[in-house]
Amino acid sequence: MKIPVTAIHLPTRPGREYESRFDREQSLLKMLAIPIASVILASMVTTLPIFTAEPLLPPFGLLMMLGWRLMRPGLLPVWSGLPFGLMDDLFSGQPFGSAGLLWSLAMLALEIIDSRAIWRDYFQDWLIAALLITAVLLGGLWIAGLAHTAPEPSLLMPQIVLSILLYPLVVRICARLDSWRLAT
Amino acid sequence: MAPPPHRRPGFSRKAQYSLFVTYVAATAGTIVAALLLSISVVDPTGFAALRTFGAEITAPIARIFSALRVSTQAITHDASAYMDAASKNVTLEKEARANRSKLIEARALRAENARLRGLLKLTDEGEQQIAVGRLISSTASSTRRVATLSVGRNYGVERAQPVRGPAGLIGRVIEVGPTTARILLVTDAENLVPVMRVSDGLPAFSAGLGNGTVLIKPLNLGESPFRVGDIIVTSGNGGLYRPNIPFARVIRKTSDGAWPSLLLTPATRLMQSSCNNIRAKPERLNKLPPLTARPKRLKSENSGNRYPPTDTAGTRI
Numbered sequence: 001m002k003i004p005v006t007a008i009h010l011p012t013r014p015g016r017e018y019e020s021r022f023d024r025e026q027s028l029l030k031m032l033a034i035p036i037a038s039v040i041l042a043s044m045v046t047t048l049p050i051f052t053a054e055p056l057l058p059p060f061g062l063l064m065m066l067g068w069r070l071m072r073p074g075l076l077p078v079w080s081g082l083p084f085g086l087m088d089d090l091f092s093g094q095p096f097g098s099a100g101l102l103w104s105l106a107m108l109a110l111e112i113i114d115s116r117a118i119w120r121d122y123f124q125d126w127l128i129a130a131l132l133i134t135a136v137l138l139g140g141l142w143i144a145g146l147a148h149t150a151p152e153p154s155l156l157m158p159q160i161v162l163s164i165l166l167y168p169l170v171v172r173i174c175a176r177l178d179s180w181r182l183a184t
Numbered sequence: 185m186a187p188p189p190h191r192r193p194g195f196s197r198k199a200q201y202s203l204f205v206t207y208v209a210a211t212a213g214t215i216v217a218a219l220l221l222s223i224s225v226v227d228p229t230g231f232a233a234l235r236t237f238g239a240e241i242t243a244p245i246a247r248i249f250s251a252l253r254v255s256t257q258a259i260t261h262d263a264s265a266y267m268d269a270a271s272k273n274v275t276l277e278k279e280a281r282a283n284r285s286k287l288i289e290a291r292a293l294r295a296e297n298a299r300l301r302g303l304l305k306l307t308d309e310g311e312q313q314i315a316v317g318r319l320i321s322s323t324a325s326s327t328r329r330v331a332t333l334s335v336g337r338n339y340g341v342e343r344a345q346p347v348r349g350p351a352g353l354i355g356r357v358i359e360v361g362p363t364t365a366r367i368l369l370v371t372d373a374e375n376l377v378p379v380m381r382v383s384d385g386l387p388a389f390s391a392g393l394g395n396g397t398v399l400i401k402p403l404n405l406g407e408s409p410f411r412v413g414d415i416i417v418t419s420g421n422g423g424l425y426r427p428n429i430p431f432a433r434v435i436r437k438t439s440d441g442a443w444p445s446l447l448l449t450p451a452t453r454l455m456q457s458s459c460n461n462i463r464a465k466p467e468r469l470n471k472l473p474p475l476t477a478r479p480k481r482l483k484s485e486n487s488g489n490r491y492p493p494t495d496t497a498g499t500r501i
Contacts, residue, residue, distance in 0.1 A: 044242055045325075046322075046325050047238075047239070047242035047243075047245070047320075047321045047332070048321060049246055049249050049321055049322075050321070050322065051319065051322050051324065051331070052322070052396075053371070053395060053396020053397075054394065054395040054396050055323075055325060055326055056324060056325075057324035057325040059325050077206050077210075078207060078210035079206060079209040079213045081210070082216065082217055086217070086220070089231075090234055090238030091239075091242065092323060092325060092326045093235075093323030093326040093330045094323075094326050095221060095224040095225055095228065096221070096224040096231035096235070097220030097221030097222075098224075100217030100220060100221070101214060101217035101220075104210060104213050105214060108211070108214065111210075140326065140327065141327050143221065143225075144327045147224065147228050148228065148328065148372075149373040149374050150327060150373055150394070151373045151395065155327065155393075155394055155395050156327070159325070
């Protein structure tokens with residue numbers, strides 16, 4: 001449909017519809033609660049009746065946190081890896097503090113990457129997420145091995161592959177949630 | 185994408201300090217997490233209360249989904265039961281006829297067994313079913329193999345109780361909450377179960393591999409005496425599990441180093457069973473070792489078992 005030119009518009013910025021306008025205020029509660037709640041709910045996926053013979057379910061909480069962090073840098077503070085990780089530890093079955101430590105380290109690593117590789121595209125973000133997911137899962141295995149007898153690292157291969165392949169889906173969910181979050 | 189504005193504090197002292205504070209907080213948080221982790225490594229049951237809290241608050245949702253899963257399975261099962269109903273009926277009737285005589289024999293053997301036990305003044309151990317529950321979730325994303333059971337302290341579940349499914353041993357209770365309990369599955373690498381081969385009572389122990397199978401290691405050195413297809417039951421050594429709970433079937437023979445060892449079928453099948461007993465009644469042993477194998481087993485078994493060999497009973501009568 002052709003829009004009739006009635007006035008000369010300044011080129012609108014892409015995110016214009018997400019800004020507060022007259023009589024259309026953004027909800028502060030939604031803006032804060034949606035990212036936090038989505039990561040916590042994603043961590044709680046393990047409490048659904050899903051039974052696998054080997055660790056197969058991707059760490060959805062981690063994927064969600066990485067998705068938000070890489071899609072909207074600056075939204076989650078650097079220290080947010082600790083509370084999100086400790087929340088995940090309640091449900092994951094790992095020794096308490098394992099995800100708290102690993103996710104904090106992941107957030108710090110992302111901060112360092114952000115200062116080195118400033119202009120990135122989507123595939124580079126995916127690569128970074130893939131490396132971090134692999135590191136966190138292997139680190140989780142190592143930590144589980146500190147406290148208890150742990151199985152072989154090759155056991156984690158299917159879970160790592162599945163998590164990396166599911167990352168784009170999680171980023172899309174984050175994007176949908178983001179547009180809902182910022183909608184007026 | 186462009187660096188976010190918070191990374192460029194400009195000349196504002198306040199912005200610079202607040203950016204610095206977030207980095208300090210992140211580093212401090214990492215150290216705090218490392219401390220918490222070291223506490224939980226030293227004392228694995230330390231944060232049990234927190235985990236129990238997590239399991240309790242999510243249990244209602246998990247129960248709903250579990251009920252949905254069970255009812256869906258029931259619907260599909262009922263629907264598929266109508267396929268070939270007539271031919272199935274014929275085969276089942278044939279089987280029932282064949283089983284009837286075996287059942288009578290088994291009853292007679294049980295009566296005889298009870299009589300022999302009476303002669304020996306042996307009493308059955310107080311093994312009874314404490315509660316029946318369902319597995320409502322498992323740690324499907326962690327290398328620990330821990331599942332949550334839908335009953336807890338409210339039904340008398342205590343720590344270290346063995347948990348059985350309809351087909352065999354599943355694990356034992358490690359943490360108990362008010363309405364949920366956490367179970368260390370037999371497939372966890374931490375879980376060692378004393379077992380034996382049902383045909384001759386060859387003692388062994390099983391260690392989980394974390395991938396849904398367990399590794400059975402015989403207690404003696406040398407070549408592995410197991411064969412594919414051997415049925416393994418718990419031996420009851422150590423007293424944690426009662427003897428003769430169906431455990432596994434040998435699916436593959438491996439050998440790592442000096443230890444000949446075996447891979448066994450897993451408890452995956454067991455885990456997927458919807459209904460689990462804690463300390464089931466002996467009658468629940470429907471997949472039990474064949475009755476003819478029992479005296480043989482008892483002849484070869486040695487110390488540590490809670491049942492003294494009953495084959496001596498024959499000489500005393």
